[in-house]
Amino acid sequence: MRRFLIAFAGSLALMSAPGWAAKCSNSSAGFDAWKQSFIAEAPSHGLKPQVVEAALRNVSYSPKVIKLDRGQHSFKLSFEQFYKKRVNGAMIRRGQQMGQIHARILGKIEKQYGVPAPILLAIWGLETNYGGYSGNMPVIQSLATLSHDCRRSAFFTNELVAALTIVQRRDMKPEELRGAWAGEIGQTQFLSSSYVKYAVDYDRDGRRDLIRSVPDVLASTANYLAQKGWRAGQGWGPGTANYEVLKQWNKASVYVQTISVMAEKIGGK
Structure with a gap:
């Protein structure tokens, strides 16, 4: 992010x-x-x-x-170059698998915060390959x-x-x-x-843990977007209000466009 x-x-x-x-x-x-x-x-x-x-x-x-x-250095890759560098079919399939594994939690989060699973999965995948590496x-x-x-x-x-x-x-x-x-x-x-500001203790263990707790990670990310004005039930492509919210997540236009396209593919659109 x-x-x-x-x-x-x-x-x-x-x-x-x-x-x-x-x-x-x-x-x-x-x-x-x-x-x-x-x-x-x-x-x-x-x-x-x-x-x-x-x-x-x-x-x-x-x-x-x-x-x-x-x-x-300044970020100069085109969207096509950035997407090709950062995203592939395996990542999309992994996102779909993670969506199935965490379907219950993602459903509850969407009901509470209004942010759909494909968006959260795209961000999760793009940021750390679904928690595979978040830095040490x-x-x-x-x-x-x-x-x-x-x-x-x-x-x-x-x-x-x-x-x-x-x-x-x-x-x-x-x-x-x-x-x-x-x-x-x-x-x-x-x-x-x-x-x-935005982390939540979604698994109710008494701490907000964005390193190890998947429920806390996904709910906190949804809370961030919701607090920035995410509109439930609406699309997220360029020109939409939700696309503008994604710009609050990251200032780089190629990054935002990548989240949007990844989410569409993970969601099967």
Whole structure:
């Protein structure tokens, strides 16, 4: 969901939170001092200092994350090129199989949120191959590194606060938060801020788990789309209101078009 959205972080980033005093840097210099400042400012973010200190205790600056951040390039593939690169018949068939396996849950989710199974399956498949790989990098380390880095410090500070909020409300432990290099979490790659706003405990086990719980993953993705204005019972092709909602999921037009076409094929249209 989020690697293209993050490319727009400069325009979307929230300004520094009240009382934010930690100084950014374009190198590893001062990272430990930055951590101490962040811990001291925890209450202004609604965080408990002891939670933040424990989560950041063994976190180090990651040159790998900075290299990946600097290595991003503008997305220039056509829809046809992107679709061919990312989607094939096996993925469509797998989506249909997953639809059958999780038919009961998907039916309940559509009844509650109005988002049909093919859309959720297309997003799930495109983001992580139906949970096959959602990334294995430590989310808090990635977000702390990018928050300390001056290039988009405000945006990633907001995401780091959200990740620590996930820990504070006991949805996930710090060591469980592993994902993509820029901090995307779970089987449909939520940013931490979206996790906090839209994740739901659909399996009712007392935690919102977008890494291991398929019911939580699918329902949270549906909740996100519903909150963005998804219209139940309507189509999702170009020109529709629901297509515009899909643009809230990802800013790249080829990505949105791919979700739309994948969903049609998974649904047998």
